[in-house]
Amino acid sequence: MPVIEMKHVTKDYGYGRGIFDVSFEIKKGEVFGFLGPNGAGKTTTIRHLMGFSKPHEGELSINGKDCWKAAAIIKYDVGYLPGELAFPKNMTGDQFIKFMAEERQITDMTHTEELKNIFELDTSEDIKEMSLGTKRKLAVVTAFMHNPSVLILDEPTSGLDPVMQERFIQFILNEKANGKTILLSSHIFSEVDATCDRIAIIKDGVVVSTIEANQLKQSTNKAFKIEFSSFQDYQTFLEDTKFTIPIKRPDQNQVKLNLTDEKMQQLFIELSGVKVNFISEIKFTLEDYFMDFYDRKKTVAAGEENLQHGLH
Known part of the structure; x- marks a missing residue:
């Protein structure tokens, strides 16, 4: 019981x-x-x-x-x-x-x-x-x-x-x-x-x-932060990409996106046409899973940094 x-x-x-x-x-x-x-x-x-x-x-x-x-x-x-x-x-x-x-x-x-x-x-x-x-x-x-x-x-x-x-x-x-x-x-x-x-x-x-909770820890979903060499590269990627980009930071020429292992090759094909400063993998977290159920644009507009600690 x-x-x-x-x-x-x-x-x-x-x-x-x-x-x-x-x-x-x-x-x-x-x-x-x-x-x-x-x-x-x-x-x-x-x-x-x-x-x-x-x-x-x-x-x-x-x-x-x-x-x-x-x-x-x-x-x-x-x-x-x-x-x-x-x-x-x-x-x-x-x-x-x-x-x-x-x-x-x-x-x-x-x-x-x-x-x-x-x-x-x-x-x-x-x-x-x-x-x-x-x-x-x-x-x-x-x-x-x-x-x-x-x-x-x-x-x-x-x-x-x-x-x-x-x-x-x-x-x-x-x-x-x-x-x-x-x-x-x-x-x-x-x-x-x-x-x-x-x-x-x-x-x-x-x-x-x-x-x-273990399902999240063992998830094959991955998140990546990408910083482009210039605003022009940033814009070109956004115009051409087939991926949904949940977080965009034009002031830093950065994007953050989530994808599974099988989509990795497609990402690198797209990135081959632009110049990037770095690509860093971010572990898929409870926050990422949670945000799938909420309006990411509205929440992110309130300040992505706050999400590291909780939603207010």
């Missing part, structure tokens, strides 16, 4: 907003990535899994329990890290941790102290005085302090500095090694790539693809 299961779940808020016929299942010990830009439907899906919202259609379960009907019971099995943080007013970090420990009937605080050490969390100050990064670390500690078997994480590293992001990824890999079942919702390619066994891509509330 899958640990987490969604069957044909729809929540229609009107005007094209919501999630539509979403289905997936997550096995015990698996890290499942849920990848999409903000507004694609990731948080709506998670809110239904946590029992915060009732679907119009479909079924959701965690450990065989209905997510809506058994929400109060399920929360003891689940470590939930929300994308948007909300804490009680006028509490210190210590008071909040004590409150959560009592709520979950935790008497041995050894694991909580271990988590505080891992994430270098000082819980003595008032929560309202904490930075966003410290609040995120407090949320991480309280999500995992009861050592849950299932983790549901919505944009978990948002607000963390790069060192803590890396530490969080290592923590997730350790949790995976301990047999935890994890749903990781993110728009950060590197985070998903480093941790996930399978990845679902969501667009406009619809799951448009689900793929094994």
Whole structure:
């Protein structure tokens, strides 16, 4: 039996907003990535899994329990890290941790102290005085302090500095090694790539693809960056080529394109008629696969460099 299961779940808020016929299942010990830009439907899906919202259609379960009907019971099995943080007013970090420990009937605080050490969390100050990064670390500690078997994480590293992001990824890999079942919702390619066994891509509330992470790593697709010797060579190539060119940089006389092994000969035939400064192969990545499902022109116009870190 899958640990987490969604069957044909729809929540229609009107005007094209919501999630539509979403289905997936997550096995015990698996890290499942849920990848999409903000507004694609990731948080709506998670809110239904946590029992915060009732679907119009479909079924959701965690450990065989209905997510809506058994929400109060399920929360003891689940470590939930929300994308948007909300804490009680006028509490210190210590008071909040004590409150959560009592709520979950935790008497041995050894694991909580271990988590505080891992994430270098000082819980003595008032929560309202904490930075966003410290609040995120407090949320991480309280999500995992009861050592849950299932983790549901919505944009978990948002607000963390790069060192803590890396530490969080290592923590997730350790949790995976301990047999935890994890749903990781993110728009950060590197985070998903480093941790996930399978990845679902969501667009406009619809799951448009689900793929094994190993399939991407073993892909025969290749990406190439080509810089031409002059703008004239750059233009000549674009006018004559039979390839689709997803990324063009006229200011640098560069293009980037994706192709399979069997198309390599055609590329070099075309390049024989122009002068180039260099050709560099770029490993086919999760980002490349993801962009096949989104409007590359619009996204690239927002800044290709941002895509190295995530879509905003």
